[in-house]
Amino acid sequence: MIATIRSQLRxxxxxxxxxxxxxxxxxxxxxxPWLAPNDPVAVNLALKLQPPSWNYPLGTDHLGRxxxxxxxxxxxxxxxxxxxxxxxxxxxxxxxxxxxxxxGGWLDYILMRICDTVMAFPNLxxxxxxxGVFGPGLSQVVLALILVxxxxxxRIFRGMVLSVKEQNYIAAAKISGSSSWKVMKKHIVPNILPxxxxxxxxxxxxxxxxxxAMSFLGLGVQPPTSEWGAMxxxxxxxxxxxxxxxxxxxxxxxxxxxxxxxxxxALSERFGVKRRF
Numbered sequence: 001m002i003a004t005i006r007s008q009l010r011x012x013x014x015x016x017x018x019x020x021x022x023x024x025x026x027x028x029x030x031x032x033p034w035l036a037p038n039d040p041v042a043v044n045l046a047l048k049l050q051p052p053s054w055n056y057p058l059g060t061d062h063l064g065r066x067x068x069x070x071x072x073x074x075x076x077x078x079x080x081x082x083x084x085x086x087x088x089x090x091x092x093x094x095x096x097x098x099x100x101x102x103x104g105g106w107l108d109y110i111l112m113r114i115c116d117t118v119m120a121f122p123n124l125x126x127x128x129x130x131x132g133v134f135g136p137g138l139s140q141v142v143l144a145l146i147l148v149x150x151x152x153x154x155r156i157f158r159g160m161v162l163s164v165k166e167q168n169y170i171a172a173a174k175i176s177g178s179s180s181w182k183v184m185k186k187h188i189v190p191n192i193l194p195x196x197x198x199x200x201x202x203x204x205x206x207x208x209x210x211x212x213a214m215s216f217l218g219l220g221v222q223p224p225t226s227e228w229g230a231m232x233x234x235x236x237x238x239x240x241x242x243x244x245x246x247x248x249x250x251x252x253x254x255x256x257x258x259x260x261x262x263x264x265x266a267l268s269e270r271f272g273v274k275r276r277f
Contacts, residue, residue, distance in 0.1 A: 018263035025256060029075040038066035040073045041224040049242055061231075061245055062238060070226040071248055077227045079256070081142055082207040088146045089207075090200065093153025098184055100154065101161030112158070115151040123148060124213070131219045138227075141220040145210055156199065160192040201264035205257035212253055228253050 028035060037057065044064035052059045058067035100108040118126070130144035164170065165188060173183050212229030214220035221227035223234075228249035235245025 012266075014262055015266040018259050018266065021255070021259045022263070025075065025259075026079060028072055029079045032072040032076050036066070036069035036072045038069045040065060040069040040226045042066075043224075049238070058248060059244065061234065062242075065224075067245070067248055070231060071228075071252060074226040074228045074231060074249065075252070077138070077221060077225070078208055078211060078229075078253070081138065082204060082211050085142055085145045085149065085211065086200065086204050086207045089149035090153055090196075090203075092146070092150040094157050094189070094196075096150070097154040097157025098161050098188060101158040102165055102184055102188065108158075111154065115155055118148065118151045119155075124210075127210070127214065128217070128219065131214065136219045136222065138221050138225070141211065141214045145207070145214075149207070149210075153199075157192065160195060161188055164188050164191050198264050198267045201260050201267060205260040208253060208256055208260075 037055070042065060044060075047056075047060050047064035048062050050056055050060040050064070056066050056068070058071070061067055061070070096111055100111040121129075126148050127141070127144045130147060131140050134140035134144060170183060170187055173187050211220060212227070212232070215227050215229030216233045218233065221230045223230070231249040232246050235242070235249075238245050
């Protein structure tokens with residue numbers, strides 16, 4: 001009993017800390033253009049690789065651009081587009097997974113075979129292949145990641161729906177004359193929301209890592225746009241002389257990913273959801 005209470009207290013404390021950190025990060029991302037002390041794309045070779053100062057709190061990069069300003073603007077892209085990738089993939093996966101799990105039959109078979117085909121390829125290689133077809137760029141990477149990621153959500157939601165639809169209250173809703181759409185909307189989807197919240201916090205970290213990885217490979221954000229993965233790519237040539245160029249964006253990625261993972265663990269304990277994904 002005491003151990004359970006301690007676990008719940010730790011979970012609540014971790015939940016509060018993570019929410020505060022993420023609130024600050026999203027606040028900085030939203031208001032980045034007004035908070036950035038300098039123009040993030042203004043090149044001034046006379047100020048290249050400067051140490052931290054009053055005008056440049058985190059110093060400058062190899063082109064004399066303000067590191068702090070680039071980090072703030074980069075947060076907009078990293079957090080904003082990662083959220084877009086996650087939410088789009090989640091909605092598509094929720095719709096397809098719910099339809100497949102609830103209706104069954106030939107529709108379930110076709111949709112799951114599509115998922116199996118996509119999942120047969122390594123995630124990163126498939127995204128790179130799609131970007132090769134679409135062409136490099138942020139929009140193309142976002143589209144490629146959505147096309148690849150939704151299948152994982154669809155499989156997970158299908159499994160949840162198969163479990164929920166066998167409950168007695170679903171049978172009662174059908175007997176009362178409720179349509180399939182009404183049953184899915186009012187009885188099935190609401191009952192998979194707690195696992196959905198847990199999975200969402202965990203997968204946001206992966207979305208940010210995938211987006212940054214594509215930019216690091218030179219396939220995502222193109223210069224001079226600021227993005228954390230692109231900043232790591234630009235700073236790798238100076239890893240021996242100025243490692244902070246890679247350290248700053250790397251720490252930001254790590255902070256966001258770790259925070260989302262800890263938040264997911266805290267929500268998992270609070271809702272009593274077992275991590276099956």
